[in-house]
Amino acid sequence: MSTALDTRRSAEAAAAAATKAAAAPKGLLPVILTATFMTALDVFVVNVAVPSLQGDLGAGPAAVQWVMAGFSLALAAGLVTAGRLGDRYGRRRVFALGLALFTLASAACGLAPTAAALVGSRVAQGLAAALMGPQVLAILRTAFSGAAQARAFARYGLTMGVGAVFGQLIGGLLIRADLLGLGWRSCFLINLPIGLAALALVRRCLPESRAPRRPGLDPVGVLLVTLGLTGLVLPLIQGPGQGWPLWTGLCLAASLALLAAFAVHQHRTTSTSTESTSAESNSAGSNSAGSNSAGSNSAAGNTAPLVDTRLFRSRAFSAGLLAQLAFWLGQASFFLVLALHLQLGRGLDALGAGLVFTAIGLGYLLTSNTTHRVTARLGEPRTITVGGLLMAAGLGLLALAAYGAADGGVWWLAPGLFVDGLGMGLVIAPVTTVALAAVEPGLAGSAAGVVSTVQQVGGAVGVALIGLVYYGAGDATAAFGRSVTALAVLELVLVGLVRLLPRASGREAGRS
Known part of the structure; x- marks a missing residue:
């Protein structure tokens, strides 16, 4: 067992060293923090846009509430799965996918002809933001070390705060300026030039990193955590405005049961994955190079937990x-x-x-x-x-x-x-x-x-x-x-x- 753990830790240390050896390209922080800023901004800027879009699209109270809630709900439900996707398929790749989708969804929000289209686009925005968020933190964790890492996280905190604190002011200024007669739509369309510029720099400025072992995703875990988080966040968003009807209590109870089942499932999957890693490492130590390669390929197909309970x-x-x-x-x-x-x-x-x-x-x-x-x-x-x-x-x-x-x-x-x-x-x-x-x-x-x-x-x-x-x-x-x-x-x-x-x-x- 200890041999397996040592082998794994050595591999991960080598992967981390290789990532940091890329010396964190100069444009890394501006690119990933641009995505962080857009996400933080879009959480708060909608508060300012609501009165204008309500009149323009003829949106009722329920639709307006979902314009704000759809983003947060999709974001919360997708983060855990998105974090593991980055470990498996590459954090730069998943980040770039999220950034591209976020930019497209922002365009769809800004051009939405109806309230229903705007709600759907906001949900798409939230899912795209979920793909980006964990990759930003993981890249900061793996691309920097020591004092440089502390500075990078300080910049991350600064960016989140600026987006949150000044989001309402920025939205108010955009609407007051009424750029090209766009009104509230400029609050979303402003993401297009910013997102496209960041996308153009992703390949040049972001080093790729992923977990040394890349086992398959856990479909049962994805289902449990997505349903559980949706069932938790949805009534918390809708409940206060509706006077906490019966369905909100039932939804919360169901979410707690689903999240408890998710925790148990993740613990079991972690134990199975750890035992598989141990057996694979012991086998690799006694087999030939050809057998070792086959074993590695086989291991890549094993299921890994979304959340490693270790x-x-x-x-x-x-x-x-x-x-x-x-x-x-x-x-x-x-x-x-x-x-x-x-x-x-x-x-x-x-x-x-x-x-x-x-x-x-x-x-x-x-x-x-x-x-x-x-x-x-x-x-x-x-x-x-x-x-x-x-x-x-x-x-x-x-x-x-x-x-x-x-x-x-x-x-x-x-x-x-x-x-x-x-x-x-x-x-x-x-x-x-x-x-x-x-x-x-x-x-x-x-x-x-x-x-x-x-x-x-x-x-x-x-x-x-x-x-x-x-x-x-x-x-x-x-x-x-x-x-x-x-x-x-x-x-x-x-x-x-x-x-x-x-x-x-x-x-x-x-x-x-």
């Missing part, structure tokens, strides 16, 4: 996922309640609300650009702790501003937003890095799929939970104040979960 033996990965969940529970929900407060409670239009968001952006830009230097000194756990405490303090200031200056100008919110942005910039990259740092390169795609799924599911659950707090308050000021107070408590939970992470000194963090 990942969860790593304390850094398991605790990192919990920290990811706590962090992302608060992000989408915070942006939602802030947008509602600014537009419904304070009477701002989309562009005005987007301008207020810049206060978060300024704080975020200040810290996200230097996070890699902070983690080099403090290590990821301490950096996340500092960031979480800053976010809790910023949210506390927002609660005070909401109650103390309810009739005052919106810029009373700016100090709290700025401090919250400072904390976000310190958390978003390290909380992703710490979960992936100890993962073997051959499992990078699978691990990235799990991390990306936790981000999406955490966002959906957070919106549902904070929605209950917000809409249960009645008064707009009280709704916002209670929501940000609950979110401040959640950030303190994140700080507590950091204690589960393995400790590392700043110098070790910088070298690893």
